[in-house]
Amino acid sequence: MNDAGWICGCCGPGRHRFGQPSRRGFMRAGLAAAGALGVAALPGRAFAQTALTPDAALQALMDGNKRYMQAKLESCSTDLSVLQQKTISKQEPFAAVLSCADSRVPVELIFDQSIGHLFVTRVAGNIATSEMIASLEYGAAVLGTSVILVLGHSGCGAVKAAMAGKPVPGQISELFAPLRPAVDEGKGNLEATIKDNAKIQAHVLATASPLLAGLIKDGKLKIAAGYYALGTGEVNLLS
Template sequence: MTAKNILNNVSRRNIIKFGAAAIGTSVVTAGIGSKFLSTQPAVANNDLTPDEALERLMEGNQRFISGKSNRPHQTLKDLQSVSASQKPFAAILSCADSRVPSEILFDRGFGDLFICRVAGNVATPEEIGSLEFGTLVLGAKVLLVMGHKNCGAVDATIKGAQVPGQIASLLDAIKPALAKLDPKKAAQLEAGIKANVVYQVAKLQESPVISKLVNDGQLKIVGAYFDFDSGKISWVS
């Protein structure tokens, strides 16, 4: 059964409950979210545990680093095989930077990864809602928040850049992460990027939907840092 079919089968009453729990997760009570989740289990499943899903990601990154990428699930036939439904094993919140293509870095293909890309890899309400869908409904077992070397959004926030349009909203979403940053440290930018990853992980953990999955052992949230020079993904905590 596809996610569309399942969502269509959810009663109007439960949709209203979910709307109350999911819209603006930072201001809604955990009790409302838990009440919904107690009657709406994850609708997609796969045979991986969260640890196995994370291991699969890191094995792919190692293949990429060593120049031995398998490039799985990347043909037209592979795309056609998942055209009716999807069951990604991992969800990723990463930067919109053109140098951070998750499918290449983790040596994956169509249907493997549910990815949200936004400058500064910030957990906005829209990103959180998307990742709630990717984990609760589609069944991703690991949720990775990935910052990267020389992130322009974090750098601009550190420098207090004056920016036009809606760009400022991205910097505002990063500012709280940098509150304890030591301006005297030479490696301030890298420290800020990693601090932002930790902060955005914490924002995701405030979601009653995501936290319930974590508490039930169905999901693991991990912070990561991508180094352009080595191609390596390392952990951030």
């Protein structure tokens, strides 16, 4: 229990700053408790999300990040066991994210989403490799995600290493070639290179895959680039 006497349902005590539990909060807690007993279903927010337009899906992500910034997480108030049961046989994520593998970028958390909401692909440097493209094609064409957000982040170690260009152990240097165009454009500025890379990888996704390009042309998919600031938790869209 934190100093306000309130426990976050998914993160445990003391991890998020919640105010005094509101009446709405108590109602949510009641719903969750009822759900755990198999008595009641969750509110409709968690499902039928694939009907969202690309713009609405992107807005839903940004709204979730705003809640995260304000420490007003709603995903914590949903009952995980009910979500698990409802997603055993199907998934309907409304958005896909191509993120860096960095441990400081917990994708579901920073967009305040839970089980079944996001289709997340992760690789150091958030680069659009053929495997990432294949996965995101599956997310969009089969599962119906209507937005793909390529998410770079401040202090990205993969971008730093590509900029340094020094010998690295193992196969780490495999990451460098896809990062090279951004490194060249960024001219030694780390933040600019990270942002350029997110935009470049978004462009690669939108142009290298005829399947994704077709969905964009039909108005069923949007691909955007964003930048996550480790220090503030804020996601800003890049244009």
